[in-house]
Amino acid sequence: MDFQQLQALLATAFPPLDRREREARVRWATAVAAAALQRHPGCLEALAGAMDRGETVAGCVAAVEACEDPLGESGAFAKAQVASTGTGGGELIARASKKREAQEEGIAHT
Numbered sequence: 572m573d574f575q576q577l578q579a580l581l582a583t584a585f586p587p588l589d590r591r592e593r594e595a596r597v598r599w600a601t602a603v604a605a606a607a608l609q610r611h612p613g614c615l616e617a618l619a620g621a622m623d624r625g626e627t628v629a630g631c632v633a634a635v636e637a638c639e640d641p642l643g644e645s646g647a648f649a650k651a652q653v654a655s656t657g658t659g660g661g662e663l664i665a666r667a668s669k670k671r672e673a674q675e676e677g678i679a680h681t
Contacts, residue, residue, distance in 0.1 A: 573628075612643035616651070 574597065583591040588596065608615040614635045622635035640648050 579664040596642045612636075613640040613645075613648055616643065616648070 577597055577600070578593060581588055581596055584593075593663045608618065617638040618631055621631040624630075626634065
């Protein structure tokens with residue numbers, strides 16, 4: 572859904588919203604979506620990939636919903652980030668390693 576579609580959808584709201592209310596809702600929705608993607612870097616990467624491939628909005632939604640590593644905690648995700656950005660990535664790799672160690676400890680103790 573693009574901006575114009577969202578505006579058209581909000582124009583049909585009941586009770587009706589005036590222009591300022593519609594614009595405020597669009598800003599709010601944009602901020603919420605951006606915050607969710609910041610908290611879920613794996614989903615952001617899936618979305619970016621879908622957009623790079625020229626997917627439709629439905630295809631982009633499907634890519635985000637199908638993301639197997641929403642938090643971007645896998646070692647594979649961290650390595651891909653390092654490869655694509657050519658920079659650091661140490662934090663992602665460290666987080667993935669800690670998660671893997673915790674999972675292994677949990678398996679060892681059960």
